[in-house]
Amino acid sequence: MSNHLKSIELFSGAGGLALGMAKSGFHHKMLLEFNRHAVDTLIKNHDDGQAQIKDWNIKHDDIKNISFKKYKGKISVVAGGPPCQPFSLGGKHKAFNDRRDMFPQAVRAVREARPDSFIFENVKGLLRKNFSTYFEYIILQLTYPSTTKREDEDWESHLSRLASTKGRGLKYNVVFRLLNAADYGVPQRRERVFIVGFRSDLGVEWSFPKATHSQDALLWEQWVTGEYWKRLSVSKSDRPTSAISQLASRLQNKYGLFQPKEKPWVTVREAIGDLPCPKNANIFNNHQLKEGAKSYPGHTGSPIDEPSKTLKAGDHGVPGGENMIRFNDNSVRYFTVREAARIQTFPDDYHISGAWSECMRQIGNAVPVRLAEVVAKSVYSAIAANVTF
Known part of the structure; x- marks a missing residue:
């Protein structure tokens, strides 16, 4: 404009x-x-x-x-x-x-x-x-x-x-x-x-x-047409286990032959999939691994093939569960600051200043x-x- x-x-x-x-x-x-x-x-x-x-x-x-x-x-x-x-x-x-x-x-x-x-x-x-x-x-x-x-x-x-x-x-x-x-x-x-x-x-x-986007449209691409997995080159062994036939049948009963008109929800995998592994040195700003992520009941992280949970900022640091990524083998790690910024749709050339917890607080807010x-x-x-x- x-x-x-x-x-x-x-x-x-x-x-x-x-x-x-x-x-x-x-x-x-x-x-x-x-x-x-x-x-x-x-x-x-x-x-x-x-x-x-x-x-x-x-x-x-x-x-x-x-x-x-x-x-x-x-x-x-x-x-x-x-x-x-x-x-x-x-x-x-x-x-x-x-x-x-x-x-x-x-x-x-x-x-x-x-x-x-x-x-x-x-x-x-x-x-x-x-x-x-x-x-x-x-x-x-x-x-x-x-x-x-x-x-x-x-x-x-x-x-x-x-x-x-x-x-x-x-x-x-x-x-x-x-x-x-x-x-x-x-x-x-x-x-x-x-x-x-x-x-x-x-x-x-x-x-x-x-x-403009919907959960049903994402589920349709994942479990009815399989287009999501093809588009992102995800092997069958790297997909979540799910009651696929039951889910596909529910969606087809709801929509018939016509898929949902909205675009699919964007997932964590789509948001960060082109970033290098943060364990290795890389040229992306704010993209360093923070160790120590653990999964336990109520603290399970964001599944990679869904939109993330709400990134949060707490009075005493960040809760942690919402700031982890959960892979389909159930392993977890913390989002890097760059990954969290991607999830909040900040541009890659935008730098968040401070230690990891402070950066995550700013991003969560x-x-x-x-x-x-x-x-x-x-x-x-x-x-x-x-x-x-």
């Missing part, structure tokens, strides 16, 4: 969302990140001249210190992934009682910059039933960002006032959806909530892009580049049709 719409990004992390947005045509005026290790990754790629990041303005600061008023009327999108630990299935579930809840700061950025749109991403846990009222509060704040919380007001009272507002002042039309990255060609089962809004005066009607690109491209098209360059 030749015309670049301008954007700012909050809570940039290692840059997955930012890379996807850049690939879709947005031009970042600022990337804001507080974590020093993630900033090291951003600056390393910037200084190395990585094609997409080399012109970005990277700011290492706390969002609470930043005013966004200078961007008013100049920005098409405010984007970011507000820290998700308050809502994570693996966290302490404090939500609005957690000092790491950065949604109020995201709302402030929207209020001050008044962008044409915003794109925010967060964990599936945000939709948990016991957070439903607070999630409604987040959506209403983003819908009416200029109806601010008073100093003497608790969040429940503010919620009531937002719910009864007549919508005077700045307003956004907000939609949200739980997306599985595997359904959009990412080699990973990763469910995340995307919240997208367009300023109401633009009159944009928008819905999330339809899924990232938005898959390809999924970000799909959503952002759709938002770009909607805005480009409604604004004058």
